Amino acid sequence: xxxxxxxxxxxxxxxxxxxxxxxxxxxxxxxxxxxxxxxxxxxxxxxxxxxxxxxxxxxxxxxxxxxxxxxxxxxxxxxxxxxxxxxxxxxxxxxxxxxxxxxxxxxxxxxxxxxxxxxxxxxxxxxxxxxxxxxxxxxxxxxxxxxxxxxxxxxxxxxxxxxxxxxxxxxxxxxxxxxxxxxxxxxxxxxxxxxxxxxxxxxxxxxxxxxxxxxxxxxxxxxxxxxxxxxxxxxxxxxxxxxxxxxxxxxxxxxxxxxxxxxxxxxxxxxxxxxxxxxxxxxxxxxxxxx
Numbered sequence: 001x002x003x004x005x006x007x008x009x010x011x012x013x014x015x016x017x018x019x020x021x022x023x024x025x026x027x028x029x030x031x032x033x034x035x036x037x038x039x040x041x042x043x044x045x046x047x048x049x050x051x052x053x054x055x056x057x058x059x060x061x062x063x064x065x066x067x068x069x070x071x072x073x074x075x076x077x078x079x080x081x082x083x084x085x086x087x088x089x090x091x092x093x094x095x096x097x098x099x100x101x102x103x104x105x106x107x108x109x110x111x112x113x114x115x116x117x118x119x120x121x122x123x124x125x126x127x128x129x130x131x132x133x134x135x136x137x138x139x140x141x142x143x144x145x146x147x148x149x150x151x152x153x154x155x156x157x158x159x160x161x162x163x164x165x166x167x168x169x170x171x172x173x174x175x176x177x178x179x180x181x182x183x184x185x186x187x188x189x190x191x192x193x194x195x196x197x198x199x200x201x202x203x204x205x206x207x208x209x210x211x212x213x214x215x216x217x218x219x220x221x222x223x224x225x226x227x228x229x230x231x232x233x234x235x236x237x238x239x240x241x242x243x244x245x246x247x248x249x250x251x252x253x254x255x256x257x258x259x260x261x262x263x264x265x266x267x268x269x270x271x272x273x274x275x276x277x278x279x280x281x282x283x284x285x286x287x288x289x290x291x
Contacts, residue, residue, distance in 0.1 A: 001256045001263060003288055004030035005280055006070060006223060008268035009049040015273045016054060020062045022277055026284040030066035031058060032264055035073055037109050044108030052085050059093035068098030070189065071170035075104040075115050079130035079150060083137040087161045095163025099134065100189065102170040103127040124176050131167060131184035138165055172200060178207035187219040191239050194254035197222045201259055221262035222255065225269045226279055249290045256291065
């Protein structure tokens with residue numbers, strides 16, 4: 001199981017850059033950046049850096065780790081525009097970019113910017129078409145696509161990615177989303193404890209088998225808030241883990257046993273960059289090596 005960092009875009013740019021470099025120096029596998037424009041409060045404000053601009057900057061200054069969006073909101077951009085942004089970041093990073101994409105969910109952003117959030121069903125249908133558009137532009141020299149929501153006509157994308165530019169789908173839904181993941185994704189991500197991950201991962205495996213896809217071809221990642229030194233009683237229980245180093249080793253062992261390929265450690269709940277560095281150090285030096 002590999003370890004990656006998720007520095008919050010709420011930090012100023014120099015802090016995000018330094019945390020990414022610090023994680024890289026500790027042997028982390030990847031650095032991920034969110035795609036939001038405001039906090040998830042009723043008023044929806046706060047200092048938040050735009051995710052794809054941050055990823056392009058990190059691609060230029062952080063030389064080794066994978067870089068990815070966790071995850072882009074589909075309704076914010078036309079998928080052909082997003083594919084070109086992603087391919088350019090992949091070129092800048094020399095093939096290290098992962099395009100993470102989700103159907104979209106944060107209500108205040110859509111409301112403030114006048115972007116229709118759509119019903120859940122309509123959002124998911126549009127989302128799967130967007131995945132098809134991105135894969136076509138990535139994989140085909142010239143792409144034509146005639147969908148309900150998106151259309152391409154002899155469309156090129158140049159430059160192409162120089163690496164594989166995997167398409168990661170972030171999604172926790174248990175009815176429609178597993179089928180979309182099985183058909184479209186190179187990687188899949190979901191928040192959760194080891195037990196929650198295992199349950200949702202089993203549904204993804206079943207969806208892969210239903211269409212004849214080898215489930216082992218799908219890379220799987222997860223994340224949770226890590227609360228050092230105590231149980232996350234006051235945190236979101238389905239999205240947080242915690243306790244002593246020994247307790248964390250046990251938890252990470254259960255993640256590995258559940259089939260997690262990559263654990264991503266967010267720092268948005270910590271606020272202080274020094275605490276973020278402490279978290280990255282503890283996971284890299286004391287938790288994973290003890291498994």
